[in-house]
Amino acid sequence: MSNNVQLPSDADASGRDLGEEELALVxxxxxxxxxxxxxxxxxxxxxxxxxxxxxxxxxxxxxSGSAAVHVALSVLDNEPGDEVITTPITDMGALTPIIYQGxxxxxxxxxxxxxxxxxxxxxxxxxPRTRAVIVTHLFGAPCDMGPIMExxxxxxIPVIEDCAQAFEAKYRGRPVxxxxxxxxxxxxxxxxxxxxEGGVVATNxxxxxxxxxxxxxxxxxxxxxxxxxxxxxPNYRMNELTGAVALAQLExxxxxxxxxxxxxxxxxxxxxxxxxxxxxxxxxxSEHVHWKFCVNVDEAKTGASLNDIAAFLRESGIFAxxxxxxxxxxxxxxxxxxxxxxxxxxxxxxxxxxxxxxxDYDRQNFPGAVKALAQILxxxxxxxxxxxxxxxxxxxxxxxxxxxT
Numbered sequence: 001m002s003n004n005v006q007l008p009s010d011a012d013a014s015g016r017d018l019g020e021e022e023l024a025l026v027x028x029x030x031x032x033x034x035x036x037x038x039x040x041x042x043x044x045x046x047x048x049x050x051x052x053x054x055x056x057x058x059x060x061x062x063x064s065g066s067a068a069v070h071v072a073l074s075v076l077d078n079e080p081g082d083e084v085i086t087t088p089i090t091d092m093g094a095l096t097p098i099i100y101q102g103x104x105x106x107x108x109x110x111x112x113x114x115x116x117x118x119x120x121x122x123x124x125x126x127x128p129r130t131r132a133v134i135v136t137h138l139f140g141a142p143c144d145m146g147p148i149m150e151x152x153x154x155x156x157i158p159v160i161e162d163c164a165q166a167f168e169a170k171y172r173g174r175p176v177x178x179x180x181x182x183x184x185x186x187x188x189x190x191x192x193x194x195x196x197e198g199g200v201v202a203t204n205x206x207x208x209x210x211x212x213x214x215x216x217x218x219x220x221x222x223x224x225x226x227x228x229x230x231x232x233x234p235n236y237r238m239n240e241l242t243g244a245v246a247l248a249q250l251e252x253x254x255x256x257x258x259x260x261x262x263x264x265x266x267x268x269x270x271x272x273x274x275x276x277x278x279x280x281x282x283x284x285x286s287e288h289v290h291w292k293f294c295v296n297v298d299e300a301k302t303g304a305s306l307n308d309i310a311a312f313l314r315e316s317g318i319f320a321x322x323x324x325x326x327x328x329x330x331x332x333x334x335x336x337x338x339x340x341x342x343x344x345x346x347x348x349x350x351x352x353x354x355x356x357x358x359x360d361y362d363r364q365n366f367p368g369a370v371k372a373l374a375q376i377l378x379x380x381x382x383x384x385x386x387x388x389x390x391x392x393x394x395x396x397x398x399x400x401x402x403x404x405t
Contacts, residue, residue, distance in 0.1 A: 058209030065186025066093030081350035276301025
């Protein structure tokens with residue numbers, strides 16, 4: 001359409017706050033000639049400033065958000081065949097670390113309007129083999145952490161928060177990532193702060209902090225009197241060039257979040273009266289930070305299918321995506337056929353699981369997730385949206401809904 005508005009994209013410079021600040025710190029790192037974080041200063045500065053921003057004792061930079069989740073899970077030191085409860089609506093990068101640590105992913109259902117796990121959906125999945133619960137603050141909307149922490153604390157189960165999409169999101173005035181034992185963050189291209197790829201894992205627990213530091217560093221005891229490689233661990237270190245970009249990005253984070261929120265509030269007002277269109281829900285007294293802006297589409301009220309609405313928006317230059325991940329994670333081949341290590345199907349087949357009921361990956365037992373994915377429309381969002389951009393998206397969404405009613 002000739003009257004399309006060109007939207008900024010987080011896939012390139014049009015929708016990202018990258019500039020002289022990052023270049024200056026990268027140049028400083030290059031000119032130092034020290035690009036490894038074991039001897040440089042950029043990554044260590046990033047870790048100190050990130051921890052201070054969240055009011056936590058420890059923050060450790062790593063190579064990706066997936067690595068951050070893996071680092072947090074490593075602290076469990078679980079036995080093969082133990083279980084980790086998680087959401088079926090998330091990126092695969094937050095799921096495969098469970099298997100790499102020899103644990104079995106146990107999916108719980110979600111609230112269909114927030115797309116997040118809840119205490120009510122987690123509780124039925126807890127067994128004597130449960131070693132942790134991973135909660136994902138999807139799209140930047142906080143999970144209802146009060147009841148979740150009450151449940152898990154009562155059973156002595158640690159909570160790991162996946163905050164990849166939720167930088168500076170708040171629940172009851174407190175940042176997500178500070179409720180559980182660890183908060184895991186992603187610096188991937190489209191996140192609130194970006195280095196292309198990268199991650200941070202943070203904790204207030206000294207033992208967790210120590211183990212996470214070691215796991216990132218091949219379990220080598222840097223600084224110890226008699227260092228050794230203490231246990232099995234990879235090299236997940238962030239390099240100094242990435243750390244330099246992240247350090248500059250961290251200074252811009254609050255501004256990025258505020259601008260996304262301001263644009264989102266304007267958009268929510270603009271679409272409030274469109275029949276069959278409602279924004280992703282969130283707990284009371286929480287702050288959504290809008291990695292993306294998601295709406296629920298009630299096809300009976302819009303008269304248009306989710307696919308038709310998404311197609312119209314894409315034709316208008318708005319690259320909306322229906323259903324986010326397309327299907328619940330448990331229907332992906334890796335879980336459906338237990339395609340793990342060779343033909344072993346391990347850790348599902350670990351001898352310690354002999355006699356246990358088969359893992360439940362039957363979609364009929366996840367009605368909230370099935371409903372959520374049938375109605376989610378994911379609208380791209382970034383900090384460079386102006387009022388014109390927001391109004392254009394709202395106008396196009398109204399146009400496609402009104403055309404069918």
